[in-house]
Amino acid sequence: MNPQAEQLWTRPRWQLAMLLAGLGMVGPFAIDAYLPAFAGPEGIAQTLGATPLQMQQTLSAFLLAFAVMNLFHGALADSFGRRPVVLGGVSLFSIASIGCALSQTITELILCRALQGLSAGAGIVVSRAIIRDMFPPTSAQKVMSQVTIFFGVAPVIAPALGGYVFVAGGWHAVFWGLAVVGALLFWLNWRLLPETLHPLQVQPFNPKNLMAGYWALGSSRRFWLLALSSGIPFNGMFLYVLAAPVFLGEHLGLQPTQFFWFFLLSMSGLTIGAWLSGRLAGRIAPQRQIRWGYAVMGVVSLGNVALNLLLPPDAAWSMVPVALFSLGWALMVPVVTLMVLDLAPERRGLVSSLQMCVGSAANALVAGVLVPLVMHSALALACASLCLLMVGWVAWAIDRRQHKP
Numbered sequence: 001m002n003p004q005a006e007q008l009w010t011r012p013r014w015q016l017a018m019l020l021a022g023l024g025m026v027g028p029f030a031i032d033a034y035l036p037a038f039a040g041p042e043g044i045a046q047t048l049g050a051t052p053l054q055m056q057q058t059l060s061a062f063l064l065a066f067a068v069m070n071l072f073h074g075a076l077a078d079s080f081g082r083r084p085v086v087l088g089g090v091s092l093f094s095i096a097s098i099g100c101a102l103s104q105t106i107t108e109l110i111l112c113r114a115l116q117g118l119s120a121g122a123g124i125v126v127s128r129a130i131i132r133d134m135f136p137p138t139s140a141q142k143v144m145s146q147v148t149i150f151f152g153v154a155p156v157i158a159p160a161l162g163g164y165v166f167v168a169g170g171w172h173a174v175f176w177g178l179a180v181v182g183a184l185l186f187w188l189n190w191r192l193l194p195e196t197l198h199p200l201q202v203q204p205f206n207p208k209n210l211m212a213g214y215w216a217l218g219s220s221r222r223f224w225l226l227a228l229s230s231g232i233p234f235n236g237m238f239l240y241v242l243a244a245p246v247f248l249g250e251h252l253g254l255q256p257t258q259f260f261w262f263f264l265l266s267m268s269g270l271t272i273g274a275w276l277s278g279r280l281a282g283r284i285a286p287q288r289q290i291r292w293g294y295a296v297m298g299v300v301s302l303g304n305v306a307l308n309l310l311l312p313p314d315a316a317w318s319m320v321p322v323a324l325f326s327l328g329w330a331l332m333v334p335v336v337t338l339m340v341l342d343l344a345p346e347r348r349g350l351v352s353s354l355q356m357c358v359g360s361a362a363n364a365l366v367a368g369v370l371v372p373l374v375m376h377s378a379l380a381l382a383c384a385s386l387c388l389l390m391v392g393w394v395a396w397a398i399d400r401r402q403h404k405p
Helices: 013-024 026-032 044-048 052-080 082-102 106-120 122-134 137-169 171-192 207-218 221-242 244-251 260-280 286-310 320-341 345-374 378-402
Strands: none
Touching (some): 013 026, 013 137, 013 171, 026 052, 026 082, 026 106, 026 122, 026 137, 044 052, 044 106, 052 106, 052 122, 082 106, 106 122, 122 137, 137 260, 207 345, 221 244, 221 260, 221 345, 260 286, 286 378, 320 378
16 A cells, blocks of 8 residues: 555545546446447448458457456556556547547458557556555455446446447447547546555566566466456356347347346446445455355356246346346455455556456457357356356365465
């Protein structure tokens, strides 16, 4: 923690949380907001003459660039400061979004999407390091919980908002909207965000020092266990978001105008879970809170599989398990994230980078491989969600056995 933290930010704590939450929403919004514009008479595929494979490449290019660059945002922030990396990231994101809006061919759009991916992760990676720079553990958990609400809600509401913008102004308007969001975040952070990296914690930026940091963290068995235990279960919910057009439209028989019920329920679960996480900070042991989160997700996942075995999918009940799963994830993930950041207090930016890279790689695999395999069966979606949860739970159980408090 920066010893001058109280002087760096004198406004209410929730205002800093809101500022950092806005940075954390950039990546999820850039991934999901344009999904409703894929098809249709005025969609991207039709207007640019793109094949389904090329449309998938607009998503894959973003996710690949997002995952790779996440390795470097934090390291840059450890060397040059949190503020320059944040401002550089959101400004480049706005430029890339303008490029997407002006694209005349699918190749141009793919390239600009890759540029978006290179810049979109700066906010969420650096914001996690800023939280731990500014707050002791209990307060940091409360702020992280507030940020988690927005980070988790973003991929849920982005398709709905993107759909409305697409209907009102076409697919170009979606990217113009993202450009405006980036510009607004640049202005707000230029005016408000302090430099939170203490001069004594500045790391030299050279290949030898950088590789030494990655090697130390990458060879840490505990880092991988904690990163998997927080990042993989998220996809137990996220795969339903990615499969939403099929899950909601085909399996549940909902019209596009009715999709908001799914997003509303999921958002409510995330919000309640993150709120509970903040309320419990300092009141119960962190390990106990994580167990509660896994218990909620486990019971819900098993119940979801059982219901899909016994009943046909129906809007009356099929969306509720996703919302409850989201609650369990939001309850435990702020605690695990802080545990990861504290593995290397002198390199929190680099730790956040590698943690985000692991999560982004998992998201990309789920989006590109798992979802296409399971989205055409509600039971398969439920089983896949349970399996993703089990991966995270096994990683957490192994870590607890090796590092008992």
